[in-house]
Amino acid sequence: MSYSTNRRRLLSAAGILLPNLLGGAQSALAAGAKKRVVVIGAGISGIAAAKTLVASGHDVVVLEARTRIGGRIATSSFWADTPVDLGASWIHGQQGNPITTIAKSIRAPMATTVSDSQLIYGENGKVLDAAAASRLETLRTAIEKTISSAQNNLRADVSLRAAIETGMRWSQRPVADQVAMRYLINSDYEQEYGGGSTAISAMWFDSDSEFPGDDLLFLTGYKAVSDSLAKGLTIQLGEIVRRIKVTGGVVYVNTQSKTFAADKVLVTLPLGVLKSGAIEFLPVLPTAKINAISRLGMGVLNKCILRFGRTFWAERYDWLGYMPSIPGRWAEWISLSRQVGKPILVGFNAADFGREIEQWTDNQIVSSAMETLRRIYGPGIPSPVGHQITRWASDPFAYGAYSYLPVGATPKLRADLASNVGQTIFFAGEATHRQYPATVHGAYLSGIRAAGEIQSSP
Ligand SMILES: Cc1cc2nc3c(=O)[nH]c(=O)nc-3n(C[C@H](O)[C@H](O)[C@H](O)COP(=O)(O)OP(=O)(O)OC[C@H]3O[C@@H](n4cnc5c(N)ncnc54)[C@H](O)[C@@H]3O)c2cc1C
Structure with a gap:
């Protein structure tokens, strides 16, 4: 297949190319x-x-x-009526972003997703109550402060996990705090950077920049x-x-x-x-x-895209968070039902767990995802009618999601x-x-x- 209108074949019939010469x-x-x-x-x-x-x-x-x-821009047309992105999905920060200019010039259908449009569930599958949600926010802020203080004071680089655990006196914290902190480390850092928290550099991991503005999701x-x-x-x-x-x-x-x-x-x-x-x-x-x-480092982020016959989740929220007992497992979900109008949930797994499940069969991955969803939404929810699963770390033309x-x-x-x-x-x-x-x-x-x-x- 070629994208050429003025294709100039540089190849000789023998398979050796010495262009013009x-x-x-x-x-x-x-x-x-x-x-x-x-x-x-x-x-x-x-x-x-x-x-x-x-x-x-x-x-x-x-x-x-x-x-x-x-x-790594990889739109799947496996579901004829609903293209889904197996790789990149969003323009991160739309203002001043060159991709926004291109997307607008071709009139690509897009919608904003809002990261704080999120419902977070505890390990027991219940939505966090007000006290637990507020505690989570307090811990999130404390982690951010701990990281910036480590970046100012560390003499030698350590892992993000070590910096957070030392700075926040991890071992002296109640179990509920430890579970919440592990959730935050996965959700805020491992999912974003793709590396495990024991591998990510505390000193430099966030030395990148962002364009301002909302994120834009490509709908088609x-x-x-x-x-x-x-x-x-x-x-x-x-x-x-x-x-x-x-x-x-x-x-x-x-x-x-x-x-x-x-x-x-x-x-x-x-x-x-x-x-x-x-x-x-x-x-x-x-x-x-x-x-x-x-x-x-080359990080991992994998998607498990589940299509259902009907929605059974709170559609007005874009993001669903889950605080698993084993950190990093099925902790991050996005609902596509509001934007694309189809009952689709995407589960994200990053870093170590994201890499581990690449060795599983599709059925094992879907069963594991459904265990979490059933814990949250009850045993009566329907099984998916279809799924699409990525394995970026094993992909021989990527060997990972991003650096x-x-x-x-x-x-x-x-x-x-x-x-x-x-x-x-x-x-x-x-x-x-x-x-x-x-x-x-x-x-x-x-x-x-x-x-x-x-x-x-x-
Ligand atoms: C799951 C996932 C989600 C992401 N989400 C976002 C997002 O929402 N927003 C965002 O901005 N970014 C996102 N990214 C990151 C973004 O997709 C990448 O940073 C970007 O697409 C990389 O472009 P590239 O040209 O550097 O590399 P690539 O797109 O990987 O291009 C390199 C090309 O080289 C080819 N190639 C590999 N080996 C060979 C070989 N031996 N010979 C010839 N060709 C070869 C590959 O097939 C590939 O086409 C995501 C990535 C992943 C995996």
Whole structure:
């Protein structure tokens, strides 16, 4: 499948590509001249970069391992009447966000979701009473203060969990506080950053920034954004890159069956894929780059999307929280019934539990989800009529949901990941964005940044 209107096949019948040919490649070495660029990955960062480069007159081919574009923007059409997002769902912070501009220009249907539109249930399945809800808020504020005091006073980095437990004298707290604190650590931090609280850096985890304004949920799928940006690009699907070799000022990119040659390559592979070692770089990457790849963390967030014959939950709330006895299990739910008008609940599991259940069968995951829902809403609630389940940590083209800073990592590692290797290999992707990592807008902006670097490189 191609998104090209002016597709220029760079591939010879024999499966070897030497685009127009190396004489042309050499002439493109002057700064500002037309360059042949291979972009690896048709996620939002690769698409944004390719679009920018094509607009400036460069020859660009995008190689994508999957049989679809979008990467971690992954709208499923499994339910014909209701597209659902298996990856990104929201524009986080709509004001000044470049994705808002794109989404509005294509008139993508969106709705706001409000994070404090939430009903929280205790372990016994009952809505927290006023005293417990107020205690939860007190603890939330205390945790926030504890974290900022740790960030000001710590001499060496520790895990987020250690900073909170030490600062709040965890072991001396009543069990009810401990359960509530574990819930908050999962809900406010693990779900957002994807790493386990014993892994997340207390010092640096929140060194990113946010755009102001409400979050916007795509009602008919985030893919409208990636599809619209990709129009007119030459994208080759099903091309799994295995090796990137630079020799004599030319870069050769090998997929499972073909070789592409170019002046420049832009690598937008997810951090999880870079960590896996599935792609060989020749010569090997510089130490700072290898260090960044190994020390940045790749977090996990999985969705269990359950469709029912009818709603049985409080539809006027967007978010449902549950304080489980085992922390992090089915603690976070969103109801899509208000926005999309269908009886759909999405359960989120992040970090350790999110990773653990990837080994379970779909039936085991749905049964486990239903145990929690039955505890809250009673044994009489109906079974789902359908489900869709993600396994991002096992996905060979992502190996995780998004990046985070583990203990000992600093934001500078993101700059190291972003920096080019010589004048030939360039890097983009959410993990390379220091200010807006782990988001669609951060990935998009990283693609624009990398395209600029490629254009101005000799
Ligand atoms: C469950 C989940 C929920 C999220 N929710 C939100 C949200 O609500 N809002 C938000 O802003 N962000 C969210 N994110 C994060 C957001 O989706 C990502 O930050 C962003 O989409 C990453 O874009 P990217 O271009 O950096 O990477 P990707 O989209 O992963 O693109 C990289 C591409 O490289 C391809 N690839 C991998 N290996 C190879 C190979 N060997 N050869 C060729 N191609 C390869 C991949 O298939 C992929 O298409 C979420 C992510 C997940 C997983």
